[in-house]
Amino acid sequence: MDLNYESELLERAVTELSRLPGIGRKTALRLALHLLRQDERFAEDLGNSVINLRKGVIYCKQCHNISQTELCPICSDPTRDNTTVCVVENVKDVMSFENTRQYRGVYHVLGGIISPIDGVGPESLEINSLVQRVAEGSIKEVILALSATMEGDTTCFYLYKQLTPYGVKITQIARGVSVGNEIEYTDEVTLGRSLLSRTLFTDQFKY
Amino acid sequence: MDLNYESELLERAVTELSRLPGIGRKTALRLALHLLRQDERFAEDLGNSVINLRKGVIYCKQCHNISQTELCPICSDPTRDNTTVCVVENVKDVMSFENTRQYRGVYHVLGGIISPIDGVGPESLEINSLVQRVAEGSIKEVILALSATMEGDTTCFYLYKQLTPYGVKITQIARGVSVGNEIEYTDEVTLGRSLLSRTLFTDQFKY
Secondary structure (H helix, E strand, O other): OOOOOOOHHHHHHHHHHOOOOOOOHHHHHHHHHHHHHOOHHHHHHHHHHHHHHHHHOEEOOOOOOEEOOOOOOOOOOOOOEEEEEEEEOOHHHHHHHHHHOOOOEEEEEOOOOOEHHHOEOHHHOOHHHHHHHHHOOOOOEEEEOOOOOHHHHHHHHHHHHHHHHHOOEEEEOOOOOOOOOOHHHOOHHHHHHHHHOOOOHHHHHHO | OOOOOOOHHHHHHHHHHOOOOOOOHHHHHHHHHHHHHOOHHHHHHHHHHHHHHHHHOEEOOOOOOEEOOOOOOOOOOOOOEEEEEEEEOOHHHHHHHHHHOOOOEEEEEOOOOOEHHHOEOHHHOOHHHHHHHHHOOOOOEEEEOOOOOHHHHHHHHHHHHHHHHHOOEEEEOOOOOOOOOOHHHOOHHHHHHHHHOOOOHHHHHHO
16 A cells, blocks of 8 residues: 655654564554554653663673673572573573573573574574683583474584583473373374473472 | 563563554564664664654644644645545545545545444544534535444434535445455445445446
């Protein structure tokens, strides 16, 4: 739809909003018209939060998670076990694992996953910095917590090859039937992995 | 999903973005993380466009369309026929009709539609100002261009009752089979209306 706006300001706002992922010009127009119906404070808060976000956020120099300080709150927390490093693809995955409240180690954010199709090679990810962290010698276990996809598996294998010379323990998060899922609707590959990676029944009571 | 962000700025941006219609916290987080990956200019342009939009846009004092001047570009265009007024629900509908390039009259934006369920009565719409425009005497035709819904029909009927004492010609946009639609998939009510409102075959060559 071609929109001939009666206002340059509207045109500008729609153009900017539609540059966001998943927001087309029609949705952008709906958002802009919504903004017009709210009080001025609403638009100001939104606009400033977006500007300040990009201006103020930096990345932790150790784990590359977003932060507002040189070391993120997780890396600088003395109660966390910094001999265990969980390797994740992005910032969102850190939040997901934090939400489980099951993990007391630290993280390493790769900033992506190896994907030749998308032109993402190992050199564009935070892999060298991970190898360096491990080479320093205080890390005892690296947990690979990447997606159970072809790209995830490729990245895991690459990391395994890079890290194994340092004699660090390398583990991977379990693949199996999702909690709440029925066997009937679980795919065969997952079922196969769930059999191979079976655990002692009594082990579940440890948690 | 509960998100414990490592950054107050991120938390703030996600909260503000998720106040937009159709954007939940998960989408807001995706947008915020996307912003973090773009250069600073991107976030600044977006933020400022939103702030300036709300600050700068005013409404035309005659037709209540959005405008940057007291009279909108359509109302102040001397080449347009200001004896014909097309009554629409909102600003977006003005754009839709303008995009047809079939209309050379002016508009009147109601700012909504009568809907008792949503608590919208005639007094919260720009109906009095429409009646006043008609009462001034220079308008010859009022075209009711509201949605073909229960609320649209109710509003049309209300407007008809309000405007008819002034002897103005009141028309309604045609209801019929949408261009491109097959008869087989058109509902019976629409088919019935399309029969009742049939036009001379040769009339189509007039346009």
